[in-house]
Amino acid sequence: xxxxxxxxxxxxxxxxxxSLALSQGKPLFTDDFKVEGMLHAKFLxxxxxxxxxxNIDTSAAEALPGVHxxxxxxxxxxxxxxxxxxxxxxxxxxxxxxFDNKVRYVGDRVAAVAADTEEIAxxxxxxxxxxxEPLEPVFDLEHAMDKGAPVIHDEPDCKYILxxxxxxxxxxxxxxxxxxxxxxxxxxxxxxxxxxKFKTHYGQHCAxxxxxxxxxxxxxxxLVIRSTTQVPFHTRRIVAQCLQIPERMIRVIKPRLGGxxxxxxxxxxxxxxxxxxxxxxxPVRLVYDRKEVFVSSxxxxxxxxxxxxxxxxxxxxxxxxxxxxxxxGAYGSHGMTVMSNCCAKALPLYRCPNIQFIGDTVYTxxxxxxxxxxxxxxxxxxxxxxxMDEMAEAVEMDPLEFWRKNTIREGExxxxxxxxxxxxxxxxxxxxxxxxxxxxxxxxxAFGWKEKRAKYxxxxxxxxRYGVGMAxxxxxxxxxxxxxxxxxxxxxxxxxxxxxxxxxxxxTGSDTVMAQIFAEALDIPMEDVIxxxxxxxxxxxxxxxxxxxxxxxxxxxxxxxxDKIKDQILTVAADMLDEPKGNLxxxxxxxxxxxxxxxxxxxxIAKQALYVNNQFQIAAIASNASAIPPQSYSANFVEVAVDTxxxxxxxxxxxxxxxxxxxxxxxxxxxxxxxxxxxxxxxxLTEQYHFDKNGRMLNPSFxxxxxxSTSDIPKIKAILVPSYEPSGPFGAKSIGELCIDCVxxxxxxxxxxxxxxxxxxxxxxxxxxxxxxxxxxxxx
Amino acid sequence: MEITCKINNVEKRLVFxxxxxxxxxxxxxxxxxxxxxxxxxxxxxxxxxxNGKAVKSCIMFAAQAKDKEIxxxxxxxxxxxxxxxxxxxxxxxxxxxxxxxxxxxxxxKALLDRNPRPTEDEIKEALEGNLCxxxxxxxxxxxxxxxxxxxxxxxx
Numbered sequence: 035x036x037x038x039x040x041x042x043x044x045x046x047x048x049x050x051x052x053s054l055a056l057s058q059g060k061p062l063f064t065d066d067f068k069v070e071g072m073l074h075a076k077f078l079x080x081x082x083x084x085x086x087x088x089n090i091d092t093s094a095a096e097a098l099p100g101v102h103x104x105x106x107x108x109x110x111x112x113x114x115x116x117x118x119x120x121x122x123x124x125x126x127x128x129x130x131x132x133f134d135n136k137v138r139y140v141g142d143r144v145a146a147v148a149a150d151t152e153e154i155a156x157x158x159x160x161x162x163x164x165x166x167e168p169l170e171p172v173f174d175l176e177h178a179m180d181k182g183a184p185v186i187h188d189e190p191d192c193k194y195i196l197x198x199x200x201x202x203x204x205x206x207x208x209x210x211x212x213x214x215x216x217x218x219x220x221x222x223x224x225x226x227x228x229x230x231k232f233k234t235h236y237g238q239h240c241a242x243x244x245x246x247x248x249x250x251x252x253x254x255x256x257l258v259i260r261s262t263t264q265v266p267f268h269t270r271r272i273v274a275q276c277l278q279i280p281e282r283m284i285r286v287i288k289p290r291l292g293g294x295x296x297x298x299x300x301x302x303x304x305x306x307x308x309x310x311x312x313x314x315x316x317p318v319r320l321v322y323d324r325k326e327v328f329v330s331s332x333x334x335x336x337x338x339x340x341x342x343x344x345x346x347x348x349x350x351x352x353x354x355x356x357x358x359x360x361x362x363g364a365y366g367s368h369g370m371t372v373m374s375n376c377c378a379k380a381l382p383l384y385r386c387p388n389i390q391f392i393g394d395t396v397y398t399x400x401x402x403x404x405x406x407x408x409x410x411x412x413x414x415x416x417x418x419x420x421x422m423d424e425m426a427e428a429v430e431m432d433p434l435e436f437w438r439k440n441t442i443r444e445g446e447x448x449x450x451x452x453x454x455x456x457x458x459x460x461x462x463x464x465x466x467x468x469x470x471x472x473x474x475x476x477x478x479x480a481f482g483w484k485e486k487r488a489k490y491x492x493x494x495x496x497x498x499r500y501g502v503g504m505a506x507x508x509x510x511x512x513x514x515x516x517x518x519x520x521x522x523x524x525x526x527x528x529x530x531x532x533x534x535x536x537x538x539x540x541x542t543g544s545d546t547v548m549a550q551i552f553a554e555a556l557d558i559p560m561e562d563v564i565x566x567x568x569x570x571x572x573x574x575x576x577x578x579x580x581x582x583x584x585x586x587x588x589x590x591x592x593x594x595x596x597d598k599i600k601d602q603i604l605t606v607a608a609d610m611l612d613e614p615k616g617n618l619x620x621x622x623x624x625x626x627x628x629x630x631x632x633x634x635x636x637x638x639i640a641k642q643a644l645y646v647n648n649q650f651q652i653a654a655i656a657s658n659a660s661a662i663p664p665q666s667y668s669a670n671f672v673e674v675a676v677d678t679x680x681x682x683x684x685x686x687x688x689x690x691x692x693x694x695x696x697x698x699x700x701x702x703x704x705x706x707x708x709x710x711x712x713x714x715x716x717x718x719l720t721e722q723y724h725f726d727k728n729g730r731m732l733n734p735s736f737x738x739x740x741x742x743s744t745s746d747i748p749k750i751k752a753i754l755v756p757s758y759e760p761s762g763p764f765g766a767k768s769i770g771e772l773c774i775d776c777v778x779x780x781x782x783x784x785x786x787x788x789x790x791x792x793x794x795x796x797x798x799x800x801x802x803x804x805x806x807x808x809x810x811x812x813x814x
Numbered sequence: 815m816e817i818t819c820k821i822n823n824v825e826k827r828l829v830f831x832x833x834x835x836x837x838x839x840x841x842x843x844x845x846x847x848x849x850x851x852x853x854x855x856x857x858x859x860x861x862x863x864x865n866g867k868a869v870k871s872c873i874m875f876a877a878q879a880k881d882k883e884i885x886x887x888x889x890x891x892x893x894x895x896x897x898x899x900x901x902x903x904x905x906x907x908x909x910x911x912x913x914x915x916x917x918x919x920x921x922x923k924a925l926l927d928r929n930p931r932p933t934e935d936e937i938k939e940a941l942e943g944n945l946c947x948x949x950x951x952x953x954x955x956x957x958x959x960x961x962x963x964x965x966x967x968x969x970x
Contacts, residue, residue, distance in 0.1 A: 049904060056912025057900040057919060059847020059887030066846035240947050242851050242859055242913040292849075292913030293947050324852040541911020541948055701907040705949055709910065712950035736856035736945065744938040744951050 037758040039696045039765040044554040047701035051546045051565060052290065052539075062290035064246040064262045069317035072248070073102055075310050076155040076320075077303075078145040078162055079330060080137035083171035083399040083729035084184065087135045087144065087164060094161040095147060100154035102314040104162070106145035107133040110309060113276050114191050118367040118404070119265030119299040121516050121577060125457040127200060127207060127366040129192040132276055132305055137166075138186050138364035139399050140730040141329035148310040148318050171399035171729055175361035176338055178205040178396035186364065186397040196457075198370060207362050208370035208395035212377060214449045220353030220388025224344025226428040227353075232339040232417045233795040234778075236723035239334075239406055240741050243292020244327050247307040250317035252285070257308055260287045264298040264538045265578030266568045276305035277312070284308075288568040294540035295713070296405030297332050299580045300367060328734035332404025333723070335372045335395075336361045337413045344388075345425040351386040351440045356414070360395045363402040369395040371456050372403070375410030378456055380418065380775075382448035382665070383508040385440050389450065399729050405580060407710065408774045411509055419505030419779020420792065432487070433783070434478055437506050437669070444468040455663075456581070461514045463662045467757040467767065469693035470506065473669040476753055477691030478504075481671035490787065497679045500686075501788025504671045505779040510663035511768035512583025517660040519588035520574040521595045523552065524653035525603075527644060529562065529623060529636030536568035536576035537588040542770060543702040544584045550698050551589045551763050555596030558623050558636070574655055582768035585698060587660050589763030595656035602652045606639045609647065664759045666767045668692040668707075670776040672748075674784040681804030683785060685715050685748040688777075692752065695759040695767035707752035707773040714777030716742035722797050817880040821845070822889025830876045836862075837871040840886060847887035847916045851945070858944030861917035862886050868924035870943070887916035890923065899923050902961035903954070910948035918944045922958045930966055932958070 039045060055062060092104040110132045118126035133143055145162055149155040170184045177183060187202040194200050199209035221227055247261040257279075263269045266286040274281045291298065307320040322331065337360045344353035358376050362369030377391040406412075426436035442448060444465050452462040478484070486502045493500055522534040533552050539545040549563040567573055576588055600620055607625035608615045617629045626633045643652050671689045676682070690707055697703040720740040724732040733739045752773070758765035778796060786792045791806045816829050821843075830839045837860045840848045848871055851859030855873035862871045863885035891897040896904070899919050909915050918941060925932055925940035932940065937958045938951075946954060 047907065050907065050909060053904045053907075053909035053912065054893075054896060054900070056909050057903045057915050058891060058893065058896060059845075059916040061846035063846075063849075063913065065850070240945075242849075242857065242911065242945065242947055244850070291911060293911040295947070321850075324854070324857075541913070543910065701953075705907055705910055705953060708950035708952040709948045710950075713947060735854055736852050737854055741945060741947065743943070743945055744941045744955065747938070747951050750950055750952050 038756045039758055041554045041764060042557065043550045043560060044698050044764045045696060047699055048546065048550060048560050050543045050702065051549060056290065063243060063292055064248060064260055064289050065321055067248055067260060069248065069250045072317040072319050073148040073150060073314060074152045074155050075146055075148045075307060075318050076152065076159055077143055078159045080140060080142040080144050082137055082166055082168050083140050084169040084186065085137050085166040086169060087137065088167050089165045090145060091163040092145065095158040098154065098158050098161060100150040101147060101158045102316065103148045103310050104145060104158065105133065105309060105313065107135045111278055113278065115272060115275050116367055117301045117365065119268040119301060119578060122271060123195045125196055125198065125370050126368055127192060127194050129187050130365050139401055140728065141401060142364060146306050146310065148314055172205060173398055173400060173729055175336065175359050175396050175398055178398050186399060205397040206394065207366040207397050208373055210374045210377065210393045210454065212391045212454050214453065215388035217353055217355050217388050217390035221342060221344045223346065224352045225347040226425065227342060227344045228421055228424050228428065229342045230421065230794055232341065234337050234413045234416060235796050236336050237334040237717045237721050238328055238739065239295035239297035241293030241295055241297055244322045244324060245298065245302050245331055246321040247304050248317065248319045249307045249311035256283050256285060257311065258285045258287060259304050259308060260289060261304050262291055262298050263288055264294045264540050264580060266536055266538060266570050267575050268578060269301055269304055270570045272301040273305045273308055277309060286570045288538050291540040294579065295407045296409065296580065298540065299405040299578065300332055302331055324736065325734040328739060329401055329731050332367065333363065333401050334406040335403040339417045341417055341421060343421045343425060345429055347429055349429045349431045349436055349439055351384060353388045354381065354384060354386050355390045357392045361398050361400065361403065362395050363398060363400045365402045366395065366397065367402060367404045372410040374454060375456055376414035377450065378454045378460060379510045380411040380414035382450045383441055385442055401731065407771050409581065409771065411507065411775050415505065415507045415775040416778040416796065419776055420782050420794065422505065423503065423783040433504055434474060434483060438471060438474055441470055441506060442468065456513045457516060461662055465665065467664065467695055467759040468667060469755045469757040470667040470669065473667055473691035473693055473755045476755055477669040477671050477689050480751060480753055481689040483671055486673060497677060499676045499678055499788040500673065501676065501784045502671065502673050503780045503783025503787055504669065505776040505783060506667065506669045507775040508665040508667050509582055509768065509772045509775060510665050511586035512660045512663055513581050514660045514663045517577045517583050517587045518657060519576040519591045520655060520657040521588060521591040522574050522655040523595060523599060524651055525640045527637065527640050529640050531563055533563050533565045534573045535588060536573040537584045538568055538579035540579050542706065543699065544579065547585055547698045547702065548588060548592055551592045552596055554764060555593055556599065557620050582770045582772065583660065585766050586762050586768050587658055589766060591656050591658035593763045594658055595654050598654035598656060599652060602654065603639055606643050607634050610634050610639065610642055662761060664761060664767050666692065666694045666769060666772045668772050668776060670780045672780040672784050674781060674788055676785060676788045676803065678789065678807055681800035681807065683719055683798050683803060685781065687749040689751045689753065690773050691755050692772060693755045693757045694769040694772060695757050695762050696765035697754045697756065698764065698766050700754055703754055703769050704752045706769045708750050710774035711750050711777055712742055712747060714774045715748065718778050718781050718796060718798055720797065720799065815877055817877060819879045819881060820883045822885060828876060828879065832877060834876045835872055836874045836876045836879055839876040840871060845886045845888055849913055849916060858917045858921065859914055861920045861944060863920055863924060866924065866927065868921045887920060897923065898965050899926065899961040902964060903957045906953050906957035906960050908949060908953040908957035914944060914946040918946065918954060922961065926962055926965060931962060
């Protein structure tokens with residue numbers, strides 16, 4: 035059992051600092067903002083999945099009174115870039131330009147209009163005459179790389195800026211492979227080899243706040259971009275790239291965000307809004323409606339897996355062979371990294387000496403995939419979670435015991451850590467904190483795993499069948515050697531502090547968590563920390579909110595920065611108390627002498643430094659670059675009821691026991707777990723994209739793309755099992771994505787436990803279950 | 815078109831085009847707490863009270879507000895003195911991104927006004943039309959239970 039940290043502020047469920055203002059409906063979001071003379075922008079979307087634009091005639095639209103600008107491929111610079119909001123140099127292909135003379139999915143951009151009102155902009159769109167030459171589309175990810183398949187990216191200027199495999203002429207967006215040990219030997223040594231194919235489907239983040247952007251100008255002509263972004267600095271850099279203007283001309287402001295889940299880790303349309311503002315010299319507002327969010331923002335990468343795993347009679351894993359094809363849709367944003375994460379972040383959970391991974395990403399003429407909570411680990415955990423259950427069954431072990439036996443432990447390492455990272459080579463790492471064994475134990479007890487397994491073995495006959503399932507996962511924090519975050523703070527007259535950060539709180543509560551870390555480090559109360567995030571003019575660089583890295587990466591920058599502040603405070607106090615610095619320590623918003631009772635309060639120290647003697651501003655900045663990606667862990671238990679007459683699967687209860695290191699704010703951590711679980715339960719059971727034969731999404735609304743509401747919810751219980759990660763702030767790791775990863779396999783395993791049918795494809799809708807039940811019956 | 819109505823206890827004159835939805839007119843008038851989430855009445859981010867009943871303002875014509883009493887989230891409280899439902903959402907940790915929160919709180923208030931002691935199922939039913947993607951609803955339901963307890967106990 036490792037050390038556990040509980041502080042005055044860290045480890046306490048303090049109130050989320052913005053929650054009162056949010057509950058009162060204060061105008062805090064991107065679109066809660068008006069600028070005098072603001073124009074409204076709208077996109078014209080492609081009705082074709084794949085077509086060449088032979089010509090666009092925008093003259094009638096331009097002539098419409100109230101229209102101020104129309105842009106399309108004819109009058110914008112052609113700058114190949116990626117929309118992925120990643121660090122530079124981005125590991126996503128430069129396969130996108132603002133507007134192209136080719137469209138690659140139904141919902142791709144054709145043109146954009148800025149007008150006095152939204153109504154006029156919409157009228158103008160109807161006046162744009164586009165002549166298309168339809169091309170044959172590619173929809174099936176398994177056939178996208180076939181010889182002779184239509185080429186989606188036939189433009190000569192698409193490329194990676196990193197040395198990565200890229201064959202756009204065969205719709206091949208990315209490739210990663212890896213061998214650990216000897217896969218053939220591992221399979222040969224196995225007493226049972228399980229060979230299966232799996233598929234996961236399209237899904238959308240469904241952040242309640244649609245994507246929005248407002249561009250306007252400062253009096254000196256600098257461009258301000260107020261945007262729903264998870265990545266303010268990447269947005270500034272990529273918009274500068276697209277518009278070919280220097281970063282110094284751009285200021286990006288991130289207000290409160292109404293959820294993101296990865297969908298806002300994109301330069302989605304900020305460059306278009308900015309260009310329209312530059313062309314019209316007017317403020318411009320661009321807001322997606324819900325249909326546009328579904329079709330023309332980003333989605334989850336659907337994947338197909340071909341798996342072989344081997345297990346020995348004694349329950350030892352001997353081989354994992356994973357071949358995956360990931361569908362990135364029409365553009366390759368996050369295409370390589372989501373696929374590589376299926377290996378890099380998902381597989382190091384397993385104590386298995388022989389592993390082979392072959393991953394490919396393909397283009398298709400379907401909506402663009404992008405970052406989405408889980409980011410490859412979600413898909414790979416589905417596959418591995420079911421296989422673990424099947425292998426446990428093959429060797430007649432309780433899954434609980436099988437998971438315990440075959441998962442990584444404290445003090446161990448994994449060859450994959452060093453061999454492959456999210457981007458290229460990885461980093462060797464020894465696990466310094468792992469409470470997965472305790473998670474298994476506590477989760478199983480709280481859920482009643484043994485009792486329920488026994489109970490449902492002998493359930494009375496009837497149309498409703500009950501079952502339980504479980505699965506575990508690991509999710510690494512951040513991207514080592516790439517992630518960097520910094521934090522700045524200054525002391526005010528009253529001894530309070532402004533904490534300026536660019537960690538992008540997207541609704542998770544990271545502003546609160548960062549304030550807690552700072553308050554803990556300086557032994558001050560929460561109300562003395564005034565957090566501001568994020569504004570690229572005012573707050574220092576941060577990678578942004580993604581890859582489960584904010585608490586871990588930015589949190590550590592705050593710890594380092596607080597050390598510098600402490601030193602400055604002690605210097606001033608030493609002068610004031612006439613005591614050597616070594617005799618002094620910080621305690622409860624004061625500096626006290628350990629030798630005598632002398633004491634000076636922070637507000638006096640602040641005033642001394644600002645006004646009295648050896649004047650200076652007590653302030654510091656520090657940066658933190660992640661060296662390793664420590665794993666968080668979760669053990670998941672689920673109970674389902676399957677109606678064998680309708681095929682409906684109901685999740686009755688869900689218990690997750692998780693190790694995120696120190697939970698800086700337990701209530702917020704629970705909230706992350708609960709939200710992630712329901713998001714995935716909803717995806718598992720109801721959410722899906724329906725396409726017609728031409729690749730058009732048929733259900734782009736909440737009415738027809740069903741996300742769970744209060745009436746659908748199971749009982750969810752999140753149990754925080756502490757560990758202490760020495761490389762994290764006060765022992766913290768990460769929580770943002772952890773609990774989404776294992777919902778699919780746990781449910782699939784529970785369905786199997788209930789009706790004896792394994793579902794290897796998502797989602798588990800009534801039609802799918804009913805069909806499987808009928809097939810099973812016909813075989814009996 | 816032009817109508818008068820009462821918004822948050824203040825007489826208001828609203829001017830709009832006949833096709834305009836109440837949500838858009840309210841936001842134009844500065845009631846930014848009323849959120850756009852879907853425009854189809856599916857998500858509840860735009861929920862307001864019309865004569866005490868929770869209504870989705872994105873599928874209501876502005877013209878239908880004539881002579882009605884409208885309450886938006888801004889009308890529930892002052893900054894210093896939050897409504898017990900708002901306070902309960904804060905205390906229970908029911909606010910994550912906060913985008914669904916105003917609509918959720920309005921629906922919860924409408925429920926508690928007509929049923930001060932709702933069961934868990936009654937809370938779920940009353941909030942069914944308000945989607946949240948952050949919380950899994952666990953702490954939201956807890957917040958409504960907390961508000962119900964406090965309001966019955968007379969505590970704010």
